Amino acid sequence: MREHTIEAMFRKNREGRDDADQQAQRRRLLAAILVTLGATTLPAMALDTGSGAPAVPPPALELLVLGSGGPGAVGRAGASFVVLVDGQARLLVDAGAGAFVRAGEEHLSLRNLDIVLLTHLHIDHASELPGLFKARAVSQRGPVQFRVFGPGASRDGTYPSTTRFMDLLFGKHGAFAYLRDFSAPLSYRVSDVKAPDGRPHVLLEQDGLSVTAIAGHHREAPAVIYRVDYRGRSITFSGDIDPQAWPSLAAIAKGSDLLVVNSVVLDPPGSPPQLYELHTPPRDIGRLARDAGVGQLLLAHLNPAIDSAHDAVLASIRASYSGPVLFSEDRMRVQTEVRPVP
């Protein structure tokens, strides 16, 4: 009972902050657009983002990086992204440790975030789910229903299916069973994505938003590659993939405006040999981006080895791919379109 009261107070505070949060969000969004356009001065009209209507409408599809790193504790949050649709946070892609803090630093409203896409169930991609679910639950009074997609179980039983993973956390006998009726009534519907035929499958179509998936490959860990499409814009998420997943990535990423690709290893032999059974080197990232014809590339899941070799990584990608290449940072926002300054 006491906890319920505390949560109610917390919720009240959050609601009071929303106007300020939205104004701050609009300012950051505007700045990001201007940076994208290479603008050096802010036009007077663009500065008017006060209490009235936003000076520019939100982009149809926008990416917010919550976590650009993992698994090492070296200053970046673990892999996690939010997709904003018409300016609203709607989809969470992976939930690495630290994503909760970054969401708070961004004053991100979680009220419309109900779709969760898990690329695989490694800790640096999934461990923050309980914290984010509870944050979502206390963000409103009404019922919350999550749609959760993730891989099926591994044959040897080492990795649970996503259904089992969710039940272990939030099910009737799960570790956090209490959350289902703690603040807002919380429920979830889980789909284990198998897609074994090497073709993209539509998982969800809702209000013009479409989520497609294809099986990835990450050595023994079942893995899924996702693509999100909305109003002619698209973002593809590779997750952690080894060479066996390259044809799948090329197929699903075809023509994406933005490819978010996990960049964990240097070109061989620059990284420990066993990592090449799990990840994709820069030269192949460049080739895949070129073959898929993607609009821009965001390198994610970065570590100190990649951070200290930006020039070499970029040169290797540039050997094949000539589009924009970005190195991700926590709290970075990436647009899927370039829009005129009003």
Ligand SMILES: [Zn+2]
């Ligand atoms: Zn992994």
Ligand SMILES: [Zn+2]
């Ligand atoms: Zn990983």
